[in-house]
Amino acid sequence: MAKMLRMVMLFMLLWPLAGCWDRIEIEERGFVVGTALDAAEDGQIKLTFQIVVPTQMKGSSGQKNEGGSPFINLSSTADSVFKAARKMSNEISRAPYLAHNQVIIISEKLVETEHVGDVLDLFIRDPENRRASNIMVAHGEASKILEVHSKIETLPAQYIRSTQENKDKSESITPPTNIGELHHFLLSKSSYALPKISITEDDRISTSGAAVFNGENYEFKGFLDQDETTGRNMIQGTVKTASLELVVHGKQLVYEVKEFNRIIRVHLDDRGLPEFDVEISVRGNIGESELDQGENVRELNGEIKRKAEQRIKQIAMDVILKAQNEYKTDFLGFWKKCQEREYRTWVRYKNDWDRGQSIFSQCKIHVNVDAKVRTVGTVTGTE
DSSP, rough: HHHHHHHHHHHHGGGGGGTTTTTOOGEEEEEEEEEEEEEEEGGGGOOOOOOOOGGGSOOTOOOTTSOOSSSEEEEEEESSSHHHHHHHHSSSSSSEEEEEEOOOOOOOOHHHHHHHHHHHHHHHTTTTTTTEEEEEEEESOHHHTTOOSSSSSHHHHHHHHHHHGGTTTEEEEEEEBHHHHHHHHHHTTTTEEEEEEEEOOHHHHHHHOOOOOOOOOOOOEEEEOHHHHHHHHHHHTTOEEEEEEETTTEEEEEEEEEEEEEEEEEEEESSSEEEEEEEEEEEEEEEEEOOOOOOOGGGGHHHHHHHHHHHHHHHHHHHIIIIIIIIIOTTOOOHHHHHHHHHHHHHHHGSSSSSSTTTTHHHHEEEEEEEOOOOOOOOOOOO
């Protein structure tokens, strides 16, 4: 009985110590919603945090205080990201809190000189940072992108993330890549592409394009343009919709892809190397047409089908040739299909796939397209 009483007393004494010993009040946190990383002079790194100003955000009344910005962008420069973050903590009243960080933007100049894994090491290690934070590469200075305002979104970081989520409505947006996915690429040493972001001439955000990296040496190879990104999305099967501008009988016509399917088949050629057949099938509508009233689209169905197939094949082959000949980097993911379907062959060539002997560049890749037109007719004569 005495032993039980002592245990109860001990438990009662320890109970007050079980509280939140490391608690920080919410009013003392500086909520980071966006991060930018730029190359600075003398090999240093410029770190920029976009921090929310709570008093300027919309409250329960649905209105924000007039005359103030709902965010501030704070920058600090040091030899490492960690030191820059610590330096920033010494200069602001609220310690940066990364649990709500939505996007991390790295400048083109920085990825040209630094290994992406080294630059993002702090964000990968820090348990406070979100693994779901999206990674993007900026064409130009990354911190400038965090200054672009939108009349729709309150914060630039929200504007950036929301624009990138339009991937289902645009064929040229690279699907978002978060820290967790990037960490997997780095550990497996597989080549990859990150979303590209830039500022347009009218001071808007553009998330069209991609930045290509070689997985073995972590080298930044370059950017993909709009059509090349569309081709990559088609090969990877991430396209939900697309619009193709075609010229049929000298008239402009837009073929809108509504259904998209992609199958990749693998077999060995006479050299014992993997050979790939990319089978693409699409169904689409006539989204817009300059055809005259007297021209019935049904009569031109065969021509529209042929032009759509040619255009899709051209887009896909252009990015394949760029991957094989210019970048010599399999950011298209053909290695996965080889690993799945020809595992013994993959084991034999994996160390020289897009490095060393560059087996990927020697592989034959064919693209076959089947396009169907679902709706036909002119505006005044639909059948």
